[in-house]
Amino acid sequence: MAQHVVILGNGIAGITAARHIRKRCAETRITVVSGETDHFFSRTALMYIYMGHMKYEHTKPYEDSFWAKNRIELRRGWVAKVDTAGKALVFDDGSTLAYDSLVLATGSASNKFGWPGQDLPGVQGLYSYQDLESMEANTKGIQRGVVIGGGLIGIETAEMLHSRDIPVTFLVREPSWMSNVFPAEESELINREIRQNGIDLRLGAELDRIEAGPDGRAAAVVTKDGETIPCGFVALTVGVHPNIGFLKESEIETDRGILVDDHLRTNIPDVYAAGDCVQLRQAAPGRRPVEAVWYTGRAMGQTLARTLTGEPTPYLQGRWFNSAKFFDLEWQIYGEAPATLPDGVATLCWQHAEKPLLIRINYRESDQVVTGFQVMGVRYRHDACHRWLEDGRTLRYVLENLGAANFDPEFYREYESEVVALYNSKFPEAPVQLKRRRGLTGWIRSLRAS
Numbered sequence: 001m002a003q004h005v006v007i008l009g010n011g012i013a014g015i016t017a018a019r020h021i022r023k024r025c026a027e028t029r030i031t032v033v034s035g036e037t038d039h040f041f042s043r044t045a046l047m048y049i050y051m052g053h054m055k056y057e058h059t060k061p062y063e064d065s066f067w068a069k070n071r072i073e074l075r076r077g078w079v080a081k082v083d084t085a086g087k088a089l090v091f092d093d094g095s096t097l098a099y100d101s102l103v104l105a106t107g108s109a110s111n112k113f114g115w116p117g118q119d120l121p122g123v124q125g126l127y128s129y130q131d132l133e134s135m136e137a138n139t140k141g142i143q144r145g146v147v148i149g150g151g152l153i154g155i156e157t158a159e160m161l162h163s164r165d166i167p168v169t170f171l172v173r174e175p176s177w178m179s180n181v182f183p184a185e186e187s188e189l190i191n192r193e194i195r196q197n198g199i200d201l202r203l204g205a206e207l208d209r210i211e212a213g214p215d216g217r218a219a220a221v222v223t224k225d226g227e228t229i230p231c232g233f234v235a236l237t238v239g240v241h242p243n244i245g246f247l248k249e250s251e252i253e254t255d256r257g258i259l260v261d262d263h264l265r266t267n268i269p270d271v272y273a274a275g276d277c278v279q280l281r282q283a284a285p286g287r288r289p290v291e292a293v294w295y296t297g298r299a300m301g302q303t304l305a306r307t308l309t310g311e312p313t314p315y316l317q318g319r320w321f322n323s324a325k326f327f328d329l330e331w332q333i334y335g336e337a338p339a340t341l342p343d344g345v346a347t348l349c350w351q352h353a354e355k356p357l358l359i360r361i362n363y364r365e366s367d368q369v370v371t372g373f374q375v376m377g378v379r380y381r382h383d384a385c386h387r388w389l390e391d392g393r394t395l396r397y398v399l400e401n402l403g404a405a406n407f408d409p410e411f412y413r414e415y416e417s418e419v420v421a422l423y424n425s426k427f428p429e430a431p432v433q434l435k436r437r438r439g440l441t442g443w444i445r446s447l448r449a450s
Ligand SMILES: Cc1cc2nc3c(=O)[nH]c(=O)nc-3n(C[C@H](O)[C@H](O)[C@H](O)COP(=O)(O)OP(=O)(O)OC[C@H]3O[C@@H](n4cnc5c(N)ncnc54)[C@H](O)[C@@H]3O)c2cc1C
Pocket: 008, 009, 010, 011, 012, 013, 014, 033, 034, 035, 036, 037, 043, 044, 045, 046, 047, 077, 078, 079, 080, 105, 106, 107, 108, 126, 127, 128, 152, 153, 156, 243, 246, 274, 275, 276, 277, 292, 293, 294, 295, 297, 322, 323, 324, 325
């Protein structure tokens, strides 16, 4: 009989595993379970539903008919526990689902740190589709929203409220937005972007408690400095943690997340894990054992599909990559661009004198090999940056060829010559010459010039 792979979680990790198992094997019976929604949707697009740019239907990358067509069974329901001895999921209504192999891909849950008032009506995190529905209800007719916690989800939540003309106070504990992750230049650039959008950004501000009004709903936030900020809605966006509460009584070993080896295997035979809920027993040098990002979930899902279809494959934490948009500011990172430079690593950081544009290239001082790129307000080509990092290219080589990284020179202004000029001003003894690209842009320019 065909083996039955049950995947708990219909996010990017679980769905990628399901799709790739089906691509590689026609026989395997696949069931995907989720309590959140019937179908896979793009979690990163949740904000656009609230902002009115998309409808929920648009966030589903596949037609609803895709799953039956590909014989991927879907089951909606919340799993209360995993019976590893009996090889079955146990749902909160007591029903069970047997598996031969199980993939746990249960994502993250929003953090709470025990603040007084954190469970009042009108206070919530933003992670799930249900959170989006609550936010819709909780923000009706409010005079002000307060966002607590300066991470990626925090800034998105501030932008969501702002898009509906709801005044926002944004409390960030750090002295500058995400200054624990971003170098000072990037962090300050984002502070300015947030403020220019009319957000009341409070840096170095900590939550003490949330107070209720006469109706029992959140009515004000009180900071550690004793300031009271009246509001009708409080978003707690103080990070996420692996969603593993339902595993408490199981034999599956957990720490911060579900502990897995290099093949994404848990300590229990035939039980694997992928995505945000995973904690790698052994992370790659310079990488974290829990990486709650979209691209990690996708890569893990793909890797696991190989293992589950007879080709045991280790999961390799590839080059770090991430991207997002902070209001109008696009951001991308390739490789390493930490808040503080490690010993032996130097940086070339160009910023536009007036506009919110930044291009950073980090490199090893010993041999000038490039270790990372960070760009803001400019979009660079993934393939170019990735290839240069993989090939161990030097700063000199990268600068000479920097034009190849420009995402779309037809639409994006080019700043490569300014980055090269910055380098040449620092190292005048061996100036770099930017190689001019031939192609449509060059051709149009030469036509214009003639
Ligand atoms: C607002 C927002 C914006 C984001 N923006 C970015 C971004 O710009 N870039 C980026 O890289 N990442 C971003 N992320 C993070 C990214 O969305 C996650 O890393 C990714 O979705 C995790 O995928 P996953 O498959 O591991 O888990 P999830 O997408 O969380 O899926 C887990 C699924 O498992 C189900 N489940 C869990 N427990 C149970 C249970 N007991 N019973 C039944 N079902 C269960 C859940 O309901 C859920 O459907 C963002 C996240 C949010 C919330």
